Amino acid sequence: DADVTQTPRNRITKTGKRIMLECSQTKGHDRMYWYRQDPGLGLRLIYYSFDVKDINKGEISDGYSVSRQAQAKFSLSLESAIPNQTALYFCATSDFVGNTDTQYFGPGTRLTVL
């Protein structure tokens, strides 16, 4: 969805480096999410935020941190990257409207940690 953008789209880094992945959205949604995807493991939730002052851990938050700078921006940081954090990372947004929650995903960031 072009309304959800992620930067960078690809990144190669070395073990121990600090990395930040950024997500921006123009959909005006309050809710934002970070997922990682590994081959054969589906999508796993890292962190989520239901509004600017809200941050929640997902199922695999260890080794990651997030910052919700504004309604439209949600960044994911790897404080000290390690090889098993090599994965495809997706940002998503949603809004709880009509008693349902539909998520819209960005194009993904492919991260390789050497």
Added chain:
Amino acid sequence: LAKTTQPISMDSYEGQEVNITCSHNNIATNDYITWYQQFPSQGPRFIIQGYKTKVTNEVASLFIPADRKSSTLSLPRVSLSDTAVYYCLVGDMDSGNTPLVFGKGTRLSVIA
């Protein structure tokens, strides 16, 4: 939220109707069912959502029996471009404060 179970993979020939069934035995009264589609190297995208009976849109149909313990996504006359992973999710209508869980999905391979 109810846990969902769906087949890991399915194969189909072009032109056939494909039905992917998802089990959600512990679905609650205030839960709804949503399906997403994910093409390789892209983020998932919403395809259909329902609470009970049948829902149809331009992409698919969703069949939900009266007991709501399962749901079936039906893709009519699939083509090679329908090759993707399909995820079944259950969401909470009351507050939506629990994030959706995607799981591993069903990998559909359409063969010419």
